[in-house]
Amino acid sequence: MKEVLQPGPAEALSSLLDVEMPDLERDGLPLLWHWFYLLDRPAQADLGPDGHPVRATIPAPPEPGRRRMWAGGRVRTLGPLLCGLPATRRTEVLSVQEKQGRTGRLTFVVTRHEIVQDGRVVVDEEQDLVYRDAASRPAEPATEEPEVPVAEGEWAIDVSPTLLFRFSALTYNAHRIHYDRDYVRDVEGYPGLLTHGPLQALAMAEAARRRGSGGELAFDYRLVSPLFDHQGMVVRAEAGADGTVTAVRDRHGRRTATGTVRSLVR
Numbered sequence: 001m002k003e004v005l006q007p008g009p010a011e012a013l014s015s016l017l018d019v020e021m022p023d024l025e026r027d028g029l030p031l032l033w034h035w036f037y038l039l040d041r042p043a044q045a046d047l048g049p050d051g052h053p054v055r056a057t058i059p060a061p062p063e064p065g066r067r068r069m070w071a072g073g074r075v076r077t078l079g080p081l082l083c084g085l086p087a088t089r090r091t092e093v094l095s096v097q098e099k100q101g102r103t104g105r106l107t108f109v110v111t112r113h114e115i116v117q118d119g120r121v122v123v124d125e126e127q128d129l130v131y132r133d134a135a136s137r138p139a140e141p142a143t144e145e146p147e148v149p150v151a152e153g154e155w156a157i158d159v160s161p162t163l164l165f166r167f168s169a170l171t172y173n174a175h176r177i178h179y180d181r182d183y184v185r186d187v188e189g190y191p192g193l194l195t196h197g198p199l200q201a202l203a204m205a206e207a208a209r210r211r212g213s214g215g216e217l218a219f220d221y222r223l224v225s226p227l228f229d230h231q232g233m234v235v236r237a238e239a240g241a242d243g244t245v246t247a248v249r250d251r252h253g254r255r256t257a258t259g260t261v262r263s264l265v266r
């Protein structure tokens with residue numbers, strides 16, 4: 001897949017999260033902003049009941065009826081990804097692994113994505129996708145613990161249906177768990193709309209960028225528990241032993257994602 005990168009998707013993301021626009025032709029796209037470019041555009045006829053493509057896609061679901069979730073990933077930025085120039089994405093399945101989790105049978109599918117610009121790989125990424133059994137027990141809804149006030153240095157994001165919808169639109173993601181409340185409750189058994197894994201990862205990367213992270217970076221992250229739209233989203237980033245340690249929690253203090261951003265320049 002190849003396209004000339006335009007500023008439009010980056011501007012849309014900047015408006016969505018109210019984050020600073022970089023100089024896209026000089027410094028390139030910040031960490032994870034490549035997710036708004038080089039998108040798959042599956043045919044409507046190829047979408048399955050959950051809104052994800054079931055054929056002519058990488059990865060294809062392991063079996064019909066499995067519940068797809070974004071579990072984590074590892075991203076390396078190896079050079080600037082500049083707007084105004086063409087870029088190419090290559091994607092392959094690296095591994096498929098069956099595991100038994102607390103919530104039931106899990107199939108982890110790891111995909112690798114390389115973005116090439118001007119003859120060199122500038123983004124090298126692995127994404128961990130997990131497929132739950134339809135019959136598995138969904139993650140428990142949060143208990144009504146008291147709210148934990150937003151501390152200094154934390155970033156509170158209002159997770160509203162419009163935020164989730166606009167993020168889905170920006171990534172051309174038709175997965176119904178993010179916008180179809182009847183489907184998510186009646187079919188997948190969750191108590192609310194699910195906040196995208198990529199949105200939480202991006203918020204963590206942006207929290208690190210606010211602290212000055214930039215250049216060639218490695219970002220490893222995990223989605224550890226589902227975050228529903230009525231639970232808020234609070235992001236933090238702080239200096240750790242090995243880089244910038246980031247996390248997402250809900251407004252009651254339950255952790256939903258963790259990650260570490262490291263500089264690749266020593």
Ligand SMILES: CC(C)(COP(=O)(O)OP(=O)(O)OC[C@H]1O[C@@H](n2cnc3c(N)ncnc32)[C@H](O)[C@@H]1OP(=O)(O)O)[C@@H](O)C(=O)NCCC(=O)NCCSC(=O)C[C@](C)(O)C(=O)O
Nearest residue numbers: 069070071072099101102103175196197222223224225226
């Ligand atoms: C992932 C879930 C199902 C595991 O659920 P669990 O609690 O049953 O698992 P576990 O008992 O903690 O662990 C079982 C095994 O899985 C591994 N494992 C456990 N977690 C991970 C992880 N994150 N990444 C990689 N491996 C993981 C873990 O290390 C262990 O391996 P082992 O047996 O070898 O020791 C559970 O933690 C969960 O629900 N996490 C939140 C997922 C989420 O909310 N994602 C975002 C929304 S979905 C989305 O954005 C989608 C999108 C954008 O539309 C899209 O389709 O592209």
